[in-house]
Amino acid sequence: MEAITGDHCNTEESRLYIFLSVVMSAEFILALPLNLSILYVFVFKFKFWKNNSLFLFNLVLADLLLLICLPFKVHNFVTGMRKSDDNIICKAMLFMLFLNRGASIAFLTVISVDRYFNVVHFGRKNFLKILKKSPHISILIWLLLLPLTVPTMLETFECCNSFGRAENHTLMTQVADFLRETVFFTQILIPFGVLVFCTVQINNRLRRKTVGDKTKLRRAVFLMASVVLVFTVCFLPLAVSRMILLIVRVREYAVAEKSVVQIYDALMCLSYSDCLLDPLVYCFCHSKFKEVYLSSVLPSRVKRQTHESERRVSRDLVNSIPLSSHKSVSEP
Structure with a gap:
């Protein structure tokens, strides 16, 4: 089997990457005005600080910061590169992508856990119900995410030079590889497990309720379904393709690696569509948001x-x- 000792991040299938650049351009063109209008409504119309919507506001911020990276990714793909030649720009892009994708996942998870406690453990003390009224927990989430992005800055991640594939293979690169891959997978898989648990419990609570209004429970089920949809479309396929890519590279399947790399890059582009799907979460999370948004925009x-x-x-x-x-x- 032919081994590949280096990876200079060139795009070998130019037509595919031109198509991916068009897809990312469409995501940027559609998602930027949508999220800017949502941010405007949250601040000036909805007054998120009065409606217990701090988590949703931070989710919008994470999506907007993630969108900033798309024009740079489009430029790289059009010029035939998977990442920037400039090391500073490359690391800054990795920092932004990891930080804001991590923030999106974290706030989606916190919103889901809060809804789980409100529905399944209704009447009991809910620490999130108290903390979500103040910005402290949101600030804490952003601060905790900062050190998790450090491993992505140590060695290149964009071209997946992991587990012995880096040009200068040392103990430091091994530790960086292990930390980086651990952060990447746990950041997606553990929250998804939490979401599945919360969704099942809320759905069981809805089935057990035989009397009274079920509107609140149904809205909670729709909220959880929308969050699971975001994970299923945007994050889980990316994690699976990353896992397959690492296996192929460690076993040095050079022929298969070229195809798997292209699949991984395509699913990475698909993961940016969470900026278009997150508005579903806003509508199901707060019953008044849809009404306020439509009355402001249309x-x-x-x-x-x-x-x-x-x-x-x-x-x-x-x-x-x-x-x-x-x-x-x-x-x-």
Whole structure:
């Protein structure tokens, strides 16, 4: 089997990477105005600090910071490179990608755990219910994520020179490889396990409820389903492809490696679509957000729907009046 001792991050299939650059450009064009408008609504209309929506606000910030990286990735792919030739830009990009993807995953997990406690353990003391009203836990999450990005800065990650594949193979590179891969996989797999547990428990709670209004429970199930959707589409395929890529590289399957690298890069581009899927979480997490957002971004449509609903209600009221009442009114 042919071994590859180095990786200079060249794109061997130019047509594929041109297509991926088009996909990322579309994600950027669609997601940037969407998330900017959501940020505007959160700050000026929804007043997130009064509606216990600090976690959602931080999720929007993480998505916007992640979007900053897309034009650089597009430029690299168009010029035939998987990463920037400039070492400083490359490490800055890795830092931003890991920090903000980690923040997105962390806040999605915290939102889901908070909803789990509110539904399954309703009435008990919920520490998240207290902490989410203050910015302390959000600041703590960002601070805890900072040291987790350090391993990505030690050695190149973008081209996957891991476990003996780096040009200067030393004990330091082995430790950096182990830490980097551990952070990458645990950052995705452990939160996904937590999400599955919370989703199952909330769904069981909905099934056991035989009396009373189930609206809150159904909204919680939809929220968990939207978070699991984000993980299933954006993060899990990336983790699986990364695992396969590491196995192929360690066993030095040079022919298969070229195809697996392209699949990994394609799924990496797909992972950026969480910036388009996260608004589903906002709508299901807070019942009033969708109404406030639509009234702010599309006020004319909301007014038209309001007028139509008012006419419908008045028509139903008229139809509900007995026929004898109409006659009596019409008679002199």
